Amino acid sequence: MSNIVKVGIAELDLVVPPDTIRTTGLGSCVGVILYDEIKKIAGLAHVMLPDSTLAKAASINIGKYADTAITSLYDMLIKRGAIKRNMKAKIAGGAQMFQFSSGSEMMRIGPRNVESVKSQLADLGIPIMASDVGGSSGRTIEFNPESTELSIKTVNMGTKIL
Amino acid sequence: MDFTKIKPIHLDILREIGNIGAGHAATALSTLLNKAVDMKVPSVEVISFDEITEMVGGSENIVASVFLRIIGEAPGCMFFMLPIKQAEQLLFDIFGGQDIDLDDRFTSEMSLSALQEIGNILSGSYLTAFSDFTKLNLQPSVPATSIDMAGAILSFGLFEISTVSDFAIVIDTAFVDMKNEDEVKGHFFLLPDPDSFEKIFKSLGVPLA
Numbered sequence: 001m002s003n004i005v006k007v008g009i010a011e012l013d014l015v016v017p018p019d020t021i022r023t024t025g026l027g028s029c030v031g032v033i034l035y036d037e038i039k040k041i042a043g044l045a046h047v048m049l050p051d052s053t054l055a056k057a058a059s060i061n062i063g064k065y066a067d068t069a070i071t072s073l074y075d076m077l078i079k080r081g082a083i084k085r086n087m088k089a090k091i092a093g094g095a096q097m098f099q100f101s102s103g104s105e106m107m108r109i110g111p112r113n114v115e116s117v118k119s120q121l122a123d124l125g126i127p128i129m130a131s132d133v134g135g136s137s138g139r140t141i142e143f144n145p146e147s148t149e150l151s152i153k154t155v156n157m158g159t160k161i162l
Numbered sequence: 163m164d165f166t167k168i169k170p171i172h173l174d175i176l177r178e179i180g181n182i183g184a185g186h187a188a189t190a191l192s193t194l195l196n197k198a199v200d201m202k203v204p205s206v207e208v209i210s211f212d213e214i215t216e217m218v219g220g221s222e223n224i225v226a227s228v229f230l231r232i233i234g235e236a237p238g239c240m241f242f243m244l245p246i247k248q249a250e251q252l253l254f255d256i257f258g259g260q261d262i263d264l265d266d267r268f269t270s271e272m273s274l275s276a277l278q279e280i281g282n283i284l285s286g287s288y289l290t291a292f293s294d295f296t297k298l299n300l301q302p303s304v305p306a307t308s309i310d311m312a313g314a315i316l317s318f319g320l321f322e323i324s325t326v327s328d329f330a331i332v333i334d335t336a337f338v339d340m341k342n343e344d345e346v347k348g349h350f351f352l353l354p355d356p357d358s359f360e361k362i363f364k365s366l367g368v369p370l371a
Contacts, residue, residue, distance in 0.1 A: 009211040009317060010328065025221030025313020028321075048317070048324055056326045056356075064324060097318045098229050098306035109321055138314025140222055155224055155310050 004142070005044075007031075010064035012045035012073050014080060017146040024140045026093035028110035030066070030117050030133070033090045033143045033150060034073050034126065036082035042145035043077050045069040047093075049109070050116035066116040074124055089126045090150045090162060091117055092141050094133040110134070130162035165208060165329065167370040168359075173206045175366055176333050180204030182295050183288035184335035184350050190287040191337065194280065195255050199347070204335040211324070214316055214332055218243060218349060221313030226264065228281025229318065231303040232289060236296070236358035236365075239319035240288065242281040244348030246309070249277060252347070256280065264309060278307040288350060296365045322355040331359070 002018035009029065015021035021044045023031050035042035045063060049055075052065035062068040078084065094114035114133045121128055130150060132139070137154040144151075153159045181204050192199040207213075215221040226249035228242040244252070246264055253262040253273050262273050282305045293300040308315055323330045330353060337347040354362065363369050 009215075009313070009320075010324070025215060025311040025317070027310075027314030027317045029314075029317055049321065054325045061328050064328075095314065097308055097310065097315055109318075136308070138311035140311065 007044050007046050009046055010048045010061055012043060012063045012069055012076075014041065014043045014076055015143070015145050016041050017144075020142050020144045022140070022142040026139045026141065027095055027097045028093070028113060030091055030093040030113045031139070031141045032066075032070060032073070032117055032121075033141075034070070034077055035088055035090075035143070035145055035148060036077065036086040037088065037148050038086050039082050040145050041077060041080055041082050042143055042148075043073040044143060045073045047113060047117060050112045066113060066120055070117065070120040070124070074126075084125075087124075087126050088129045088148075089121050090130045090143070090148075091121075091128060092132040092139050092150065092152050092162075095135050095137055095139070097136060097138065099136065132160075132162060165327065165331075168208070168331075169371075171368055172359075172363055172370070175363060175368060176206045176331065177204050179292055179295060179362070180206065180333040180335045180350070180352060183292045183352065184337075186287040186291040187284040187350060188337060190284055191280075194283065195252075197255075200338050202336045202338055204333055206331065206333050208329050208331050210329055211317070211320055214320070214330060215313040217332070217334060218312040218316070219245070221311060223312045224310065225312045225315065226277060226307070226309045227315045228278055228285065228305050228307050229315070230281075230285055230305040232300050232354075233303055234293075234300040235298040236300060236354060236361045237322075238352065238354035238358050239322070240285050240302070240353070241316065241319060241351040242284055242348060243312070243315070243351060248347050249309075252280065253277065274307050274309075278305055281305050281307065284350075288352075292352075296362055298361065298365050316351070319351070319353045323353065326356045
């Protein structure tokens with residue numbers, strides 16, 4: 001019997017087979033999956049903001065920012081036995097949900113999240129095996145650590161597997 | 163913005179803003195449709211991001227939404243959000259009995275445009291009442307429309323607040339059918355930016371202690 005591990009907004013979690021991991025309603029947020037396909041372990045972070053320097057609060061929620069979420073997800077995976085050189089990533093999200101003529105920085109949050117996630121992964125030397133980013137549709141994603149398949153569901157385009 | 167400083171009186175103030183604002187919007191909707199529209203008592207809650215999407219039936223629930231930014235002395239975000247079925251019903255009423263299928267690309271452009279205009283009119287009345295009540299200078303941005311997952315849409319309004327907190331204060335007012343109270347026609351969500359709360363409370367003479 002396999003379960004689905006659910007990851008909420010600004011949260012992160014790990015999964016091992018036969019379970020799968022899932023996050024719903026990604027808009028401008030980015031879902032980042034890190035996995036070791038040999039050790040069969042994966043983690044998912046639902047990243048909301050590009051950079052923890054944006055934080056104005058005293059204590060920060062590490063799952064919320066691209067920089068802190070990816071490094072802690074990475075550390076969690078290593079701690080659970082994943083090997084650095086096996087580590088790969090798949091990413092989805094970063095949509096522009098609403099189109100505005102006046103493009104303030106806040107309205108560009110989706111693309112900024114994607115840029116930040118990509119540069120964090122590059123810094124860690126983790127290759128991105130598949131990505132489905134941008135556009136203007138919300139996404140629900142589910143990752144299977146056994147097959148390393150990422151299924152992406154959108155309102156207008158059905159489900160696709162990456 | 164310190165949530166611990168917020169007293170019951172402050173929540174009452176926010177509830178009253180929701181009441182006055184949505185009251186005006188309900189009147190505008192009633193005039194547009196030429197039929198009675200009722201609303202529920204606004205709810206004001208300090209809730210986590212995940213709970214917000216639960217208010218509209220879960221993160222994956224598909225909704226029609228008009229979004230606008232409030233610009234001026236107390237910036238924030240406003241959403242007019244309704245279930246697809248209700249959006250189609252609303253457009254059916256507006257177009258004088260013409261069947262609307264929001265999944266159909268051919269009719270959608272016209273429908274979306276109409277929906278955007280309705281959202282614009284209603285949010286405009288909400289915002290005018292909000293501005294008159296608080297004597298704060300507030301203007302709406304040009305509205306944007308989207309039909310998508312509730313979570314994906316609402317998270318767009320959370321970015322300002324998410325830099326300071328993992329919780330948001332949401333002023334939610336639901337429209338209901340006069341005959342059938344359980345049938346929610348739509349929601350108005352007002353999400354002031356973190357720094358705006360102090361300005362709102364101060365303008366009404368109850369600053370945060």
